[in-house]
Amino acid sequence: MPCIGWGFRLPEPRRTCLRAGMAGAWLAVAVAAATAQERAEREYGLMVEGEGVEETYYTCTACHSEMIVVQQGKTREGWDKTLDWMIAEQGMPEPDPAERAKILDYLAANYNTDRPNFPRR
Amino acid sequence: MTDQKTTDDLRRLLAEDPEAADLALFGRVSHADRRGFLRGAGLAAMSTAVGMAIPYHRNIPQGFIPAAMAQGDPLAGKLGLILLSDRPVNAETPPELLDDDITPTDRHFIRNNGLLPDDMDPETWTLTIDGFVDTPLELSIADLREQFEVVSLALTLECGGNGRAFFDPPASGNQWTWGAVGCAEWTGVRLREVLDKAGVQANVVYTGHHGADTHLSGDPGKEPISRGMPIAKAMTDNILIAFAMNGADLHPMNGAPLRLVVPGWPGSCSQKWLTRIELRDQVHDGEKMGGDSYRVPAHPVAPGTEVPAEEFEIIERMPVKSVITFPANGAAPVTETEVRGHAWSGDRTIEAVDISTDFGATWMAAEVDPPLNDGAWQNWRASVVFPRPGYYEVWARARDSEGVMQPFAIDWNPKGYLNNAMHRVGLQVA
Numbered sequence: 401m402p403c404i405g406w407g408f409r410l411p412e413p414r415r416t417c418l419r420a421g422m423a424g425a426w427l428a429v430a431v432a433a434a435t436a437q438e439r440a441e442r443e444y445g446l447m448v449e450g451e452g453v454e455e456t457y458y459t460c461t462a463c464h465s466e467m468i469v470v471q472q473g474k475t476r477e478g479w480d481k482t483l484d485w486m487i488a489e490q491g492m493p494e495p496d497p498a499e500r501a502k503i504l505d506y507l508a509a510n511y512n513t514d515r516p517n518f519p520r521r
Numbered sequence: 522m523t524d525q526k527t528t529d530d531l532r533r534l535l536a537e538d539p540e541a542a543d544l545a546l547f548g549r550v551s552h553a554d555r556r557g558f559l560r561g562a563g564l565a566a567m568s569t570a571v572g573m574a575i576p577y578h579r580n581i582p583q584g585f586i587p588a589a590m591a592q593g594d595p596l597a598g599k600l601g602l603i604l605l606s607d608r609p610v611n612a613e614t615p616p617e618l619l620d621d622d623i624t625p626t627d628r629h630f631i632r633n634n635g636l637l638p639d640d641m642d643p644e645t646w647t648l649t650i651d652g653f654v655d656t657p658l659e660l661s662i663a664d665l666r667e668q669f670e671v672v673s674l675a676l677t678l679e680c681g682g683n684g685r686a687f688f689d690p691p692a693s694g695n696q697w698t699w700g701a702v703g704c705a706e707w708t709g710v711r712l713r714e715v716l717d718k719a720g721v722q723a724n725v726v727y728t729g730h731h732g733a734d735t736h737l738s739g740d741p742g743k744e745p746i747s748r749g750m751p752i753a754k755a756m757t758d759n760i761l762i763a764f765a766m767n768g769a770d771l772h773p774m775n776g777a778p779l780r781l782v783v784p785g786w787p788g789s790c791s792q793k794w795l796t797r798i799e800l801r802d803q804v805h806d807g808e809k810m811g812g813d814s815y816r817v818p819a820h821p822v823a824p825g826t827e828v829p830a831e832e833f834e835i836i837e838r839m840p841v842k843s844v845i846t847f848p849a850n851g852a853a854p855v856t857e858t859e860v861r862g863h864a865w866s867g868d869r870t871i872e873a874v875d876i877s878t879d880f881g882a883t884w885m886a887a888e889v890d891p892p893l894n895d896g897a898w899q900n901w902r903a904s905v906v907f908p909r910p911g912y913y914e915v916w917a918r919a920r921d922s923e924g925v926m927q928p929f930a931i932d933w934n935p936k937g938y939l940n941n942a943m944h945r946v947g948l949q950v951a
Contacts, residue, residue: 491738
């Protein structure tokens with residue numbers, strides 16, 4: 401959980417990769433580039449590995465970045481409604497029921513309201 | 522901060538003077554044949570940046586930035602922003618990088634709903650004004666410059682969802698923390714004057730804005746976003762149809778070559794890549810005008826409440842808010858330091874900013890500047906003395922011209938809008 405309920409996040413040093421660069425500015429550039437590269441090299445980008453990741457990744461990234469997905473924290477019902485909205489209003493093709501269930505299971509397990517995999521910034 | 526500052530200086534230099542930047546960044550200088558060379562350390566730096574050795578590095582011209590670094594970078598021309606999403610591109614500014622009185626273009630946040638238009642040519646761009654007007658207009662950017670007074674104003678833009686990351690239960694959307702706000706100097710013509718020229722008919726109640734960005738699905742029949750505002754708001758003198766930002770062309774991610782700038786209202790009212798404004802005899806029904814988009818419950822609700830669609834109302838002005846831009850969260854100042862930041866309140870001014878260094882037990886007034894112009898945020902500062910080294914927090918709360926103060930807690934709503942809870946920074950005072 402990256403924050404507490406009344407609007408304050410506990411202070412923590414941010415972007416240590418930039419701060420730690422005692423060897424000069426170019427190092428910070430290099431570190432930032434490497435981070436983007438790491439994401440590019442991972443099979444499912446920022447999405448965590450797990451049962452259903454492949455179906456989820458390719459369904460979502462047909463239209464938008466997986467970076468949007470991994471920021472969210474929703475219950476299975478909340479994700480179900482999100483898919484309904486994507487299909488009804490955003491031009492997403494309806495997945496078959498088995499695939500839809502697999503995607504919902506993955507999202508509910510990894511991107512629920514307790515935000516176990518909220519991206520580090 | 523020093524390293525961040527140096528990086529930023531180099532990146533600015535890269536944009537303005539690639540050869541000088543090349544020398545500073547990679548230690549390369551020109552040969553007579555206009556090819557650069559890399560000294561050992563510079564080659565190592567460039568190789569690290571692209572992730573491997575560069576066998577033909579001797580052929581790389583001076584001022585050349587490897588494509589792996591320069592292309593496909595959603596944050597090209599931006600400095601130190603945090604990327605929330607790369608399709609569509611959304612990025613926010615860490616509070617400590619919002620320290621400037623006027624937000625430089627490279628520090629201004631990006632909030633996109635769709636993909637950039639293929640064509641952003643200012644020479645061929647046209648803006649249509651139609652709907653319930655006496656004379657529909659089709660104006661090029663040159664027409665706008667010639668037919669209307671060109672004005673420059675510092676104007677605050679804040680995303681309606683700024684602060685959404687702190688909602689619990691979480692709210693759907695980009696998880697902005699504090700940095701989806703900025704106050705750049707925008708140059709353009711007043712929307713009011715353009716609407717006056719078209720002739721607003723008596724039955725007009727609302728505007729509808731349209732842009733050239735494309736829907737994520739690729740469907741040309743869909744608009745990513747098309748919002749509007751009440752006609753009374755549209756006739757406010759501080760709303761611009763802008764073609765420049767901080768004295769230069771608009772940044773592509775900030776709506777080049779033409780956009781609306783509607784200060785103090787959710788950023789979504791400030792249509793980017795603006796092509797058309799229709800005047801309507803009813804509330805606009807464009808994309809993200811309905812449902813729960815840019816809407817909040819008409820009455821406060823408990824966190825997690827399911828709110829029926831008919832109980833939502835459209836967000837208009839943004840609430841009173843402030844941000845601490847110095848020192849940065851996690852900084853280690855000495856026992857006496859300046860604390861500073863900005864404060865704003867949509868359609869209002871800031872009367873006071875109070876700060877606390879003892880977890881809210883006592884408060885002191887900061888010095889608050891008047892706004893540069895109507896619609897600009899206000900800069901504030903205070904000198905703080907800590908009694909002894911240790912961990913402190915600086916909290917800031919602003920009060921606006923209607924006497925409304927920032928709250929401690931979030932007024933939760935289903936889509937995570939309007940979080941104006943106080944900002945705080947933690948300091949390791951040495």
